[in-house]
Amino acid sequence: xxxxHTTPVEPTAPPRGLLIVMTGASGVGKGxxxxxxxRDQDVFYSTSWTTREARPGEVDGVDYIFVSADAFEQKxxxxxxxxxxxxxxxxxxxxxxxxxxxxxxxxxxxxxIEVEGAMQVRDRMGDEAILVFIMPPSLTELRRRLEGRAxxxxxxxxxxxxxxxxxxxxxxxxxxxxxxxxxxxAVQELEAxxxxxxxxxxxxxxxxxxxxxxxxxxxxxxxxALSEADLLHVVNS
Numbered sequence: 001x002x003x004x005h006t007t008p009v010e011p012t013a014p015p016r017g018l019l020i021v022m023t024g025a026s027g028v029g030k031g032x033x034x035x036x037x038x039r040d041q042d043v044f045y046s047t048s049w050t051t052r053e054a055r056p057g058e059v060d061g062v063d064y065i066f067v068s069a070d071a072f073e074q075k076x077x078x079x080x081x082x083x084x085x086x087x088x089x090x091x092x093x094x095x096x097x098x099x100x101x102x103x104x105x106x107x108x109x110x111x112x113i114e115v116e117g118a119m120q121v122r123d124r125m126g127d128e129a130i131l132v133f134i135m136p137p138s139l140t141e142l143r144r145r146l147e148g149r150a151x152x153x154x155x156x157x158x159x160x161x162x163x164x165x166x167x168x169x170x171x172x173x174x175x176x177x178x179x180x181x182x183x184x185x186a187v188q189e190l191e192a193x194x195x196x197x198x199x200x201x202x203x204x205x206x207x208x209x210x211x212x213x214x215x216x217x218x219x220x221x222x223x224x225a226l227s228e229a230d231l232l233h234v235v236n237s
Contacts, residue, residue, distance in 0.1 A: 014106030024134030025164035044102035
């Protein structure tokens with residue numbers, strides 16, 4: 001009796017990871033939110049290059065990769081950044097190679113970058129880039145946080161506030177807007193966004209109750225749920 005021959009089954013590639021871009025005004029609390037949100041997750045957190053000096057407590061290679069202006073420009077010329085931007089005299093950039101590698105192996109990638117850079121990522125990656133804007137409850141509160149950090153001159157604080165005012169009024173350019181006035185709630189909303197976007201990679205018929213709950217909660221922080229009056233209230237208060 002001849003033996004039956006079976007064709008080996010090729011392993012299926014994992015679903016591509018999510019590319020989540022977190023942005024918002026300096027001082028809005030992105031770093032604290034990110035740490036709480038991702039502390040128990042196996043995600044790829046992209047470490048940006050910057051030419052600015054490290055602030056007290058920041059660690060090279062963890063918070064940023066701190067480089068000279070010449071090294072940064074060389075990387076730009078090599079096409080090595082997914083995005084790069086200048087802000088108040090300093091340069092920031094996101095190296096592209098490790099991001100593409102992580103997405104291909106099915107790992108979610110988190111970028112925490114300036115708004116200008118987030119727009120570049122959206123232009124390059126299209127709908128694959130999930131843009132999340134972290135918004136302060138008010139500009140008065142943002143000023144208090146910036147002044148409390150004691151790392152900026154008054155002139156730079158005013159520049160950051162002017163930039164924040166403009167960014168808030170263009171919040172509809174982002175897919176999601178999360179107001180950071182309650183840390184625990186904001187973290188839960190980030191988790192819902194991540195869960196909802198992951199669920200949308202699969203047929204709706206396969207969604208679990210947890211998936212449906214995430215999709216419902218994420219819908220509440222879609223940018224199109226905000227009116228212009230909502231945005232004006234933030235910048236005028």
